[in-house]
Amino acid sequence: HHIDILCTLLGDTAPTAEEWAEQGLDKYGVIACLETSVPDRLDAAQVEKISHKTATEMLGKLGTLRQVGPSLGSFSVSAAILTALMDEFKPELIEKTAKFDTDPHFWMPLTLSEADYVTLMEQKGTDAGVSKAHHERMSKMKASFELGDYGLFGAINVGKDACWWDYGQMKLYSQNSLLLLEDSPSAKLLRQFLGVDAHLTDCSLDGVTVDDTTYAFDSKAKTGCISKSVVAGLRATEVSLDGAIVVNCVAKKIVAGPGAILYGVVDASDEGIVAGDGDVMVSVSDESGSSMVLKSRMDIDGGKAWKQVVEGLNTISFEDVHKKNKMADIGEIQNKRQKVYDEAASALGL
Numbered sequence: 001h002h003i004d005i006l007c008t009l010l011g012d013t014a015p016t017a018e019e020w021a022e023q024g025l026d027k028y029g030v031i032a033c034l035e036t037s038v039p040d041r042l043d044a045a046q047v048e049k050i051s052h053k054t055a056t057e058m059l060g061k062l063g064t065l066r067q068v069g070p071s072l073g074s075f076s077v078s079a080a081i082l083t084a085l086m087d088e089f090k091p092e093l094i095e096k097t098a099k100f101d102t103d104p105h106f107w108m109p110l111t112l113s114e115a116d117y118v119t120l121m122e123q124k125g126t127d128a129g130v131s132k133a134h135h136e137r138m139s140k141m142k143a144s145f146e147l148g149d150y151g152l153f154g155a156i157n158v159g160k161d162a163c164w165w166d167y168g169q170m171k172l173y174s175q176n177s178l179l180l181l182e183d184s185p186s187a188k189l190l191r192q193f194l195g196v197d198a199h200l201t202d203c204s205l206d207g208v209t210v211d212d213t214t215y216a217f218d219s220k221a222k223t224g225c226i227s228k229s230v231v232a233g234l235r236a237t238e239v240s241l242d243g244a245i246v247v248n249c250v251a252k253k254i255v256a257g258p259g260a261i262l263y264g265v266v267d268a269s270d271e272g273i274v275a276g277d278g279d280v281m282v283s284v285s286d287e288s289g290s291s292m293v294l295k296s297r298m299d300i301d302g303g304k305a306w307k308q309v310v311e312g313l314n315t316i317s318f319e320d321v322h323k324k325n326k327m328a329d330i331g332e333i334q335n336k337r338q339k340v341y342d343e344a345a346s347a348l349g350l
Helices: 017-022 052-060 079-088 090-095 102-111 114-124 126-146 170-181 183-196 320-323 330-347
Strands: 005-006 029-034 043-048 065-077 153-157 209-211 213-219 220-227 231-233 233-242 245-246 250-257 261-263 271-274 279-285 292-297
Touching: 005 043, 005 102, 029 052, 043 052, 043 102, 065 079, 065 153, 079 090, 079 126, 090 271, 102 114, 102 126, 102 153, 102 261, 114 126, 170 183, 170 231, 170 245, 220 245, 233 330, 261 271, 261 320, 271 279, 279 330, 292 320
Parallel strands: 005 153, 209 220, 213 231, 220 233, 231 245, 233 250, 245 261, 250 271, 261 279
Antiparallel strands: 005 065, 029 043, 029 065, 279 292
């Protein structure tokens, strides 16, 4: 194919409604393979986060469903289709005036009918007129593209038993980060993939009691205890972590219970950072260097709460934060965040 995408096809036949729900396919971009006259070629279509009923109706128009499974997102493209896309979107590339994502803006309009594409994009909040115009543009490009001996869009099946670790949802970020602690075949492969061969790497934790399941990287603390946690870039005078994930945080004291996630929080107060069971605290910075702590909980569905101001936790919505930083210079933000981090750590003597 000119476009091949990795996926985990879940069986030899299309799943039932019950299997669709059980596998959580309504929460993923799904690759659907269609029957073709070419042996061993898995021509496919892409749909995103839809029910079994909707998928069956939409994909049934394209042909007979053969197999389906979640997309792993990783793809390869031929030089020919890459050139075609670069030519088609040359104005946007030159002017840097647009942002496109591969699934909704390339793969879906190339493989779905106009009506179905517009319907799905409306569910994502895109105006029907905008989606219709985009589909027409992609269809025109597709019609003028010479396929040669290849199909347009196809699936590369890694197998339903393959190990893959999704970090795209908060619960999966937690689950697959803490997977490091386990002794399962999947955990061993993950440690091998990440090159992790020791529980403590580049750490200074001599005064801290650390259990034999915790993994810590580039972390420094003077007193306290850490158990069943994954820690990286921590700087604290005192710590008390149990079943938590802490990344790039600095404070006099850091306390986090089971399921808590702390990410990039720098705190100069005497009280330090305190996160209860399942609490999530993430520092968000802008180009001026100012920052705020955005909060959530493991029992909050970020997708459903995307447009909401979570009462008692935040003053703006997750969507508002995204909009504020949409065009930000992340290089500049990182430079300023690093300076704040280094100064805070230095003040603690770490």
